[in-house]
Amino acid sequence: MNREESDGKTRVTVLVALAANLVIAAAKAVGGLITGSPALLSEAAHSVADSMNEVFLLASLKRSHRPADERHPFGYGKERYFWALLAAVGIFVMGGCFSFFQGFEALNSKEQESASGYEIGLIVLGVALLAEGSSLVRALLQVRGSEGEVRDPALRTVIAEDATAVLGVLFAMAGMVLHLITGDIVWEACASFAIGLLLVSTAYRLGAEARGQLIGEAVDPELRERLRSLLDAQPEIDNVDELLTMKLGLDSTLVAARIDLVPGLDSETVELVCVRIKKSVSRNWPEADHVFLDITEAPSGD
Known part of the structure; x- marks a missing residue:
């Protein structure tokens, strides 16, 4: 498979992830505002960050194909790693930091928030789990048996985002269920912290990979x-x-x-x-x- 065909498949994968994240982000935000769930609001921020990152990745696919010129005689191949680095920063700032903020807000709440309406929130998370899981499966199928695909920072970022999203939804669901059972919002605060740690660790790993390529990494x-x-x-x-x-x-x-x-x-x-x-x-x-x-x-x- 040549690079043009490979990038075409990657572009479709990124667009599928973008469409899923936009719908899921809106649903999570509405559900979070209705229920007041910190874990659900953290997941909404997570999906918003992922949506913006997909836009960055689409830009990387287009800009990295520009031909070499006088100012860039070796071409624009490193554009992919630059936009992947921006995506990692987006995950850290918009996803991880907001999740930590929601966790601290829940712990500092003077009164226990009601868990009414959480059934709606759990339904939203269930739908999100199916959508994120489907996007992850598509990305994994694309890289199966293809070394060239695995090296693509855009595709690696999509896989990392989708895998993190699936785990994040499971954390949020666990926090909401435990809140419903015990009536204690601390469980949702813990879920928000867990989502934040998950996002920060993912952002660090993706950022480190992009940094290595940007500063000039040798071949294997x-x-x-x-x-x-x-x-x-x-x-x-x-x-x-x-x-x-x-x-x-x-x-x-x-x-x-x-x-x-x-x-x-x-x-x-x-x-x-x-x-x-x-x-x-x-x-x-x-x-x-x-x-x-x-x-x-x-x-x-x-």
Whole structure:
């Protein structure tokens, strides 16, 4: 599957998640305002944050395909990681912080809130559980057996959001049920705190992944060793002094190698050898679309 087809499927997955979250956020907000449930209001904020994040991810899918230009000669592949980082910040601020706020508000309430109307809230959460679960299943089916899909930060973010949403709904339902049984709102406060911790941890993990790519992350050690082995196997290369790699996007990698060539090669031969080595690297790893060779020692025949 090429990148265009893969991104098309990812775009549909993100749109499905966005549509589900918009409907669910409205339902949770209405249910939360009617019942006054802190846990349900926390889940409403969670769904609003997820909806905004899906917009960020759609922007990343479009902007990352812009062709390279003079100001960005390596292209715009890292746009995906920038928007994924914004999505992580959105989860932290809009979802996690609001959930903690709702938990503290419930604990500081001077009078025990009534649990009347919670049946409606539980029905809303039940519908939300089905919708979030369906979105999660679609995303998981897309990544099954496809390594390239798993590397996509947009799809990983959708999976993390949907999985977190399913757990968040279960926490909210547990808090509401325990509130109904005991009449003590502290259970809903605990549910809000649990949802907040869940969102903050998810945001941190997604943010850390995006940060690593934005500041320049090398390829996997196994791939790096295979690259070095290919260079070492070239008869014209005497020694590989240094091998540097950096991911520029999902299907774009920079490879820079500082090499010593065997003595006795003239300048024309050196040029032909470099072209052949670059083609060999790109043929074995198509994502290595930027290959640079630095000859550290001038051949004696030059």
